[in-house]
Amino acid sequence: MVATAENTTTITTTVVIIGAGVAGLTLGNFLLRSDIGCIVVEKHGRAYVEKRQRAGTVDSRGVRMFREWGLEDVVKDDSSPKEITGGTWIDGVRYPIGFEDDDTDAVFCPQQVLVRNLTDAFLEAGGDLRFEALDVSLEDIDSERPTVRYRNPDGSATTVTCDFVAGCDGFHGVSRASVPADALTLYSHEYKYSWLSIMAEVPTDPFGMAIHDRGLAARFPRGADASRLYLQCPAGDTPEQWPDKRIWSELQARFGADVPTGRIVDKRIVPLRSVVFSPMSYGRLYLLGDSAHIVPPMSAKGIHLALYDTEVFTHAIIAKVREGDASLLNSYSDTCLSHVWNYQAYAIWITDLMHDAGDASYEGAFRKEIARAELQRLNDSPAAGRLYGELSGGLL
Numbered sequence: 001m002v003a004t005a006e007n008t009t010t011i012t013t014t015v016v017i018i019g020a021g022v023a024g025l026t027l028g029n030f031l032l033r034s035d036i037g038c039i040v041v042e043k044h045g046r047a048y049v050e051k052r053q054r055a056g057t058v059d060s061r062g063v064r065m066f067r068e069w070g071l072e073d074v075v076k077d078d079s080s081p082k083e084i085t086g087g088t089w090i091d092g093v094r095y096p097i098g099f100e101d102d103d104t105d106a107v108f109c110p111q112q113v114l115v116r117n118l119t120d121a122f123l124e125a126g127g128d129l130r131f132e133a134l135d136v137s138l139e140d141i142d143s144e145r146p147t148v149r150y151r152n153p154d155g156s157a158t159t160v161t162c163d164f165v166a167g168c169d170g171f172h173g174v175s176r177a178s179v180p181a182d183a184l185t186l187y188s189h190e191y192k193y194s195w196l197s198i199m200a201e202v203p204t205d206p207f208g209m210a211i212h213d214r215g216l217a218a219r220f221p222r223g224a225d226a227s228r229l230y231l232q233c234p235a236g237d238t239p240e241q242w243p244d245k246r247i248w249s250e251l252q253a254r255f256g257a258d259v260p261t262g263r264i265v266d267k268r269i270v271p272l273r274s275v276v277f278s279p280m281s282y283g284r285l286y287l288l289g290d291s292a293h294i295v296p297p298m299s300a301k302g303i304h305l306a307l308y309d310t311e312v313f314t315h316a317i318i319a320k321v322r323e324g325d326a327s328l329l330n331s332y333s334d335t336c337l338s339h340v341w342n343y344q345a346y347a348i349w350i351t352d353l354m355h356d357a358g359d360a361s362y363e364g365a366f367r368k369e370i371a372r373a374e375l376q377r378l379n380d381s382p383a384a385g386r387l388y389g390e391l392s393g394g395l396l
């Protein structure tokens with residue numbers, strides 16, 4: 001429903017989704033397919049959102065979920081490798097861990113491709129997506145009728161009243177910031193190291209990671225001739241301390257082999273953190289994905305958690321709207337948090353395992369042998385490998 005008065009348009013819908021990232025667009029597509037009214041409100045323009053480089057994979061659970069919703073094409077990317085083969089190198093020895101699980105449906109799909117495909121699917125199905133929504137604000141979220149306001153680039157304003165708000169606007173968004181500070185508990189863990197994250201115009205073959213006394217190194221594909229490279233570095237390093245020449249020589253030293261070089265198009269420091277906000281809801285605002293929790297990129301589980309929250313929330317909204325049953329909405333936070341903590345435990349374990357060898361002040365040499373033993377065990381023991389595969393989705 002739309003009404004216009006003095007430069008302000010007022011709309012009503014069932015769910016306002018803040019943020020057109022992975023969680024917001026997936027939720028929009030699911031609600032649209034369930035005939036539940038929704039509007040997605042995104043502060044950036046379409047071109048910006050569809051170019052933002054971050055994750056590179058969707059794990060088995062995510063791929064299966066999209067298939068079940070008839071959205072299997074959103075994870076298709078012609079430029080990415082089809083074969084998931086790779087591993088972790090320690091002193092020149094490769095440990096395949098989990099990659100060769102026949103059961104895996106995990107795929108390479110750069111996050112910006114997933115976002116572009118989800119946007120296309122949403123718009124083609126008639127979805128309402130508002131890009132460049134400026135100064136988004138949330139009001140009355142603890143009432144029966146929350147309101148979301150934003151400014152349009154032409155200076156006009158839009159007010160949307162709704163039944164529910166889905167906060168899918170990432171870690172720095174406005175949704176969580178709209179909750180009174182004393183209503184949420186923050187749990188966080190800072191790692192002692194960071195990543196230098198590099199985008200380079202260079203093919204990635206083979207891909208994988210290296211555990212080394214100098215720190216972790218990683219190379220992952222991001223399309224046909226592009227790679228995301230990571231180098232463990234001390235927390236507090238700046239990109240200026242990492243000239244291109246140093247990057248290539250560190251990669252070579254840590255992998256213990258020649259690595260192809262190419263033009264570096266971006267380098268930045270990524271702090272590694274684990275964060276959870278609890279509960280994941282307040283009044284009629286529900287937090288999904290990075291707005292409620294983040295895991296270090298080493299675990300490659302940010303997308304997984306965003307998709308998990310989205311699926312739980314979708315089923316809860318469907319039950320409420322179609323049958324008046326609020327029980328799944330009431331348990332939304334508990335359901336998601338128990339899953340999130342499981343993956344936080346996995347994320348800390350795998351992150352420390354892969355980085356500890358690079359910290360001489362923390363028994364680095366000893367920790368390297370522990371990492372070797374763990375990787376060997378995952379490789380040799382079907383039971384350990386299966387458990388690891390379930391958590392990791394068969395993919396690092």
Ligand code: FAD
Pocket residue numbers: 018019020021022023024041042043044049054055056057111133136168169170171172173174175197270288289290291297299300301302303304306
């Ligand atoms: P986001 O993707 O952050 O989307 C939020 C959206 O909300 C954005 O479009 C943003 O513009 C919009 N927004 C923000 N503020 C507002 C506002 N005020 N109003 C309206 N809109 C707003 N995960 C993996 O699974 N595997 C990986 O390999 C991996 N690698 C990563 C590497 C890096 C360098 C980083 C930074 C992250 C990585 N992640 C990885 C994590 C993953 O990218 C996130 O977990 C994922 O993007 C979460 O999705 P989301 O939809 O919750 O949030």
